[in-house]
Amino acid sequence: MNLLSAIVRWFDGAWIEVEADGVVTLPEGTYWDHDLVGCLLRDRSGERLGVVTDILRIAGNDQLIVSSENGEFMVPVAASICLEISIACKEILVELPEGLMDLNQ
Secondary structure (H helix, E strand, C coil), rough: CHHHHHHHHHCCCCCCCHCCCCCCCCCCCCCHHHHCCCCCCEEECCCEEEEEEEECCCCCCCCCEEEECEEEEEECCCCEEEEEEEEECCEEEECCCCCCHHHHH
């Protein structure tokens, strides 16, 4: 193993912090994890469902980890479920499939 490979292995999985003015602009419809964490989930009726506490990255199936009064549940990051995302308002409008909030209970 050469020195570069050793350095890369050392930092594998590490988070890198950059100044806000050094961040690249993402394509429309994509978001930084830190922008999603803290967002309030609401359904179409306006009911507060919980707050995003983390993002779980699974190949091809990212999940929002949401904390609610009844515990945690996961929400797939899919256009058919996450209808509107407003980073400015820290809110995500969702239409959850029936029973999704009960899966982890």
